[in-house]
Amino acid sequence: MNSSPADPAPEATPEPHPGATREPAPEATREVAPAPPPLRPRHRVMAWAAGLLMVVPALITACRALDTDAVTPVPQLLAFLPWLTVPAGLALLLAAVARRRVLTFVAVLVLGATAWSTVPYMPQTVISYGLPLARVKVIASNVEFGQGTGSLIELMRRERPQLVFVSECDRACRGALTKTFATELPHYASVEGEGSVGSILLSSYPLRDWRMIPSTMGMPGATAEIAGVPVRLQLTHPMPPVPGQVSLWKRELGRVKAAVAAQPTGPMLVAGDFNASQDHAAFRGILAAGGLQDAARRADESRAPTWPAEGPLPPFVQIDHVLVRDFSVREVRFPDLPGSDHRAVVADLDLRGPR
Missing domain, CATH: 3.60.10.10 (Endonuclease/exonuclease/phosphatase)
Known part of the structure; x- marks a missing residue:
């Protein structure tokens, strides 16, 4: 009768040398937030265009809020104040398409301030007159x-x-x-x-x-x-x-x-x-x-x-x-x-x- 060979004995784990140091166990992998994607060339152009479009509405709205006509070209541009909501609105659109959050937030502020400045200057109060x-x-x-x-x-x-x-x-x-x-x-x-x-x-x-x-x-x-x-x-x-x-x-x-x-x-x-x-x-x-x-x-x-x-x-x-x-x-x-x-x-x- 054939006899099966005996199972091999397990190998002994070698003991570390008394002077050797044990390597630390690797830590668990940490999740890192992905970096924002770089601006595409067309998005970069849109962001620059949005910033430029906001300059004039922001300047003129600030002068209106500060109650000053300042110097040229402010008095001339103040005549266009209601129409400056157009470039301000376009700047908001471009900033949103370019996916720049800070720029979009600034554009919202500029558009809101420009629109608010166009509200008629004299409140409609009830005035008591005689006959x-x-x-x-x-x-x-x-x-x-x-x-x-x-x-x-x-x-x-x-x-x-x-x-x-x-x-x-x-x-x-x-x-x-x-x-x-x-x-x-x-x-x-x-x-x-x-x-x-x-x-x-x-x-x-x-x-x-x-x-x-x-x-x-x-x-x-x-x-x-x-x-x-x-x-x-x-x-x-x-x-x-x-x-x-x-x-x-x-x-x-x-x-x-x-x-x-x-x-x-x-x-x-x-x-x-x-x-x-x-x-x-x-x-x-x-x-x-x-x-x-x-x-x-x-x-x-x-x-x-x-x-x-x-x-x-x-x-x-x-x-x-x-x-x-x-x-x-x-x-x-x-x-x-x-x-x-x-x-x-x-x-x-x-x-x-x-x-």
Whole structure:
């Protein structure tokens, strides 16, 4: 009978040498978060484009929040403030597509701040007035070197205003208006001049206390007696804030501010081409100094554009205003004025008695 061989004896584990050191057992493998993937070339371009698109909205929004018109190009770009939400929104889209979280967060902040800055500047508060004393229709118009005079005459015949504030009314314009409306608007205060220098304020009410604010272009003012109440009237037309004359623009708007601040009480109408929108600090300073309200804001029309009304671009900014004190606002409209690069402002107002 065959016998199976015996199982081999297990090998003995060799004992370590007394002087030898034991190697440590390997630790458990730790999980390491994967590094963020590198930007693809097109994502890198998108991130750079998003950053560049945010620069102008961020700068202009910051100036608006700090209540400053600063220097060129800020005053010019403030006129575009509502439209700056477009590049800010595009920057957010590009940052999101590029998958850059921090950049996307910054873009959200810039877009939100820009949109918030476009909220109308004057709160809609309920104002307590006395009884209405008289209904007054006002037209403010820039006729562009007199070229829109014929259109203005047609508008005045249709609307039959009691007060008309006309900027850039040259001598021919002045003669046409005073002759055509000698019966309806027999009283006027004017600054004679050619081109953009001339201005005229026509009134169906007697005028007194004629004064002119010193300026490059005419800014006449006077006091009208309406329903037995003296009402201060002031036409405005400062120089525009083009590069190289921003300081002059600020200085002339500052003179308007000083003029309205000098008469802190009583009814007042300040109207014309301000060459400034609600987003300019110099314009808001006039409102604050005189306790004035923009009639367009009271009529929920504070973003209705009035310039430029001719040329390749549609109107994009409201720089023509009728500002009121102790008047309630019924309606404000902005009719086109063929021949001029401005739309006119027609405001239906009620002069109110004391509270």
